[in-house]
Amino acid sequence: METKQIEVTREALLKKQKLRMEKVALDKDSYVYIREMTGRERDRFEQSIVKITKGKKGVPEQQQDLKDFRAKLVVCSACDHNGELLFTANDVEALSSTLSASKFEKMVNVAQKLSGITEEDKEELIKN
Secondary structure, three states: OOOOOOOOOHHHHHHHOOEEEEEEEOOHHHEEEOOOOOOOHHHHHHHHEEEEEOHHHOOEEEEEOOOOOHHHHHHHEEEOOOOOOOHHHHHHHHHHOOHHHHHHHHHHHHHHHOOOHHHHHHHHHOOO
């Protein structure tokens, strides 16, 4: 049985959408919510892992900057039960130096899944 698709209107697309969230157990006693990113958040995340340098003859070049990759992704995804982000870009360094790698991995795996960051996306970001 084929389901009927409905064309989405401009107004519907501009209306604030409910973002998917998932509860992530960090250990037996604690959890955090991770939610998918908005388009803007995804753009800002991707921009945060690229740096512009002067290349040959002063021509700007993009280079990967994977420093604090996990913390940057968590900053764009960790939220409270209402979906409000817990961190700002100013928290990246502190978060990166205090949170265990195993807890980061749990959150990062869910953040990548919810925001559609595939292995190919990661490879493309690194390559470009």
